[in-house]
Amino acid sequence: MNYQEVLQNAREIINPKCKVCKACNGIACRGEIPGPGGKGTGSVFVRNYEKLEEIKLNMDTLYAFKELDTSVALFGKRFKYPVFAAPIGALGLHYSDKLNDETYSRAIIEGCKQAGVAGFTGDGVKAENYEVPLKVIEEAGGCGIPTIKPWGLAEVLENVAKAEKAGVLAVAMDVDAAGLTVLAAAGKPVKPKPVAELKQIVGSTGLPFIIKGIMTAKSALKAAEAGAYGIVVSNHGGRVLDHTPATIEVLPEIAAAVGGRLKIFIDGGIRSGLDVFKALALGADAVLIGRPYAVAAYGGGSEGVALYTEKIGSELRDAMMMTGAAALDDISQEMVYLK
Ligand SMILES: Cc1cc2nc3c(=O)[nH]c(=O)nc-3n(C[C@H](O)[C@H](O)[C@H](O)COP(=O)(O)O)c2cc1C
Structure with missing residues (x-):
């Protein structure tokens, strides 16, 4: 199987909800929720994509070449690339019933593991939306990161304890989920979380805790105060609030506030x-990719997911060679063109 075949298979399965466009940029699916689009006008998904497109790389091939090292150390482990599959929940609603919580998370968790990286899993209104993917992670030797919705404290503490028992790499919470229309429509809305409660949650576990959905330096400092291991600079792929900036636009300010203190x-x-x-040049330690991993899972199962990861990894390697970065720590802001 090659990546073109993965895309072709996916097109047959998830169209019309996702059109598997040549560029996954939020235009054809604008405002389509349920579906993989952005909320409201859909402008945030489009902006995330376009602001990254505007940044260019500064080429430099006048140096003594050394073997490239694309690996990153996180959660006390080493990963082949600084790339993780983002959590995607409610697959049937947004893509197709062809995969469910179990088969989807199996494709993601096993495919990422095969490729030397790891996947995050999602959560939903039913307990099984969290528990089934968690079991898949456990069966993969703990190689994954479950993401808990900011439910009430008792339910969150229970889910964190289950994650710990499953031997996962880390646990995450998408604190921006208060803006998800589908949770409210399903009768289980969530609310913003105060720092004191987050502190209690983080303090309840020895697992590294990742707060996903941070878009300002102010929020990042609150995540640090809560004792988080890391944050995900994220606007949920534009699905929780219309008219936010792109994530890449706010990254430098957030990195200046908490870089070195929190993993970004x-x-x-x-x-x-x-x-x-x-993203690494502007201060991130690693990235998450959402929709393209969903397409890879529908189009090629775990093999599609591993193939997609290798594609991203080889492009990263190319960028490093052509700019003079032998290792991820060598990637710096001067290597990108921002004008
Ligand atoms: C259909 C769909 C479902 C998602 N479900 C979840 C979820 O359950 N938990 C979560 O933290 N983020 C969820 N996200 C957000 C992604 O984890 C991620 O933040 C976003 O998709 C990243 O943007 P990208 O898709 O442009 O790469 C979902 C996104 C989509 C498109």
């Missing part, structure tokens, strides 16, 4: 290894 992940519109390079 970013997602939203990252579509190539070149985009991964740009």
